[in-house]
Amino acid sequence: MNETNPIVTEADLHAYADGQLPQSSRARIEAYLADNSEEAAMVAEWQAQSTGIRSLFSGYEKARDTDPLLVTPARAASPRSKRWRLTAAALLVFALGALSGHYGPALLERPELQLAGSETFPKQAETAFTVYAAEVRHPVEVFADEEAHLATWLGKRLAIDNLKIPNLQPLGFKLIGGRLLPVDGKPGAMFMYENQAGERLTVMVGRNRENRTTSFRFASSGDLETFYWIDGELGYAVTGEISRETLRAVAEECYRQFPS
Numbered sequence: 001m002n003e004t005n006p007i008v009t010e011a012d013l014h015a016y017a018d019g020q021l022p023q024s025s026r027a028r029i030e031a032y033l034a035d036n037s038e039e040a041a042m043v044a045e046w047q048a049q050s051t052g053i054r055s056l057f058s059g060y061e062k063a064r065d066t067d068p069l070l071v072t073p074a075r076a077a078s079p080r081s082k083r084w085r086l087t088a089a090a091l092l093v094f095a096l097g098a099l100s101g102h103y104g105p106a107l108l109e110r111p112e113l114q115l116a117g118s119e120t121f122p123k124q125a126e127t128a129f130t131v132y133a134a135e136v137r138h139p140v141e142v143f144a145d146e147e148a149h150l151a152t153w154l155g156k157r158l159a160i161d162n163l164k165i166p167n168l169q170p171l172g173f174k175l176i177g178g179r180l181l182p183v184d185g186k187p188g189a190m191f192m193y194e195n196q197a198g199e200r201l202t203v204m205v206g207r208n209r210e211n212r213t214t215s216f217r218f219a220s221s222g223d224l225e226t227f228y229w230i231d232g233e234l235g236y237a238v239t240g241e242i243s244r245e246t247l248r249a250v251a252e253e254c255y256r257q258f259p260s
Helices: 010-017 023-035 037-056 067-071 079-109 120-132 144-157 244-257
Strands: 174-183 186-194 200-207 216-221 224-231 234-240
Touching (some): 023 037, 120 174, 120 200, 234 244
Antiparallel strands (some): 200 234
């Protein structure tokens, strides 16, 4: 992994595509897109969709002399005006149907364009945190005093040579231990950490040979936050009931320490 490559979230990419990023942040996103052709193509498609929608309804942007009639008190409509409104409504429905027919299949065929909440990886990370972080006596299978054994054992199960468990002590989180757990029906690993305030976070690792994206994503469920990313066949997720800024710092540190 490139230590200097900053985390770019899906929200960052949407903001860039919609022209809502401050000028100071655009250079960072453009540099990221220059190194990630798949993400660049995805953003370009978003922008093309927005352009198509604006073009389709551009005729409604200009004010008309009849606009005040839309907010006048209701009165009995003539048969001719009723026909006009029905025709206009039919044209609008047709336009929306044509738009969804043109862009809908493309959206369904591109999994990376779906909402983060529909992806299984962050949901699995959230579930693992919810189940195990609340445990007092048995939060992990192997505790931190056997860290070397933990790394060797989980490395073999995930087919990762020299699996390194991230050291998060500089950020105030001490390793509790880890466990084996299923991720997409295959062996996965989870490491748990805790700070002096008793706040816990988990780092989950899963393998999937069908992974094709390397983008960074963010998912939120109530007070639970998850940063996750894909690097080749491996997926990583950092989850905790902590501030988004702290979670992002932890994710960046894990990104630097995990093997490429």
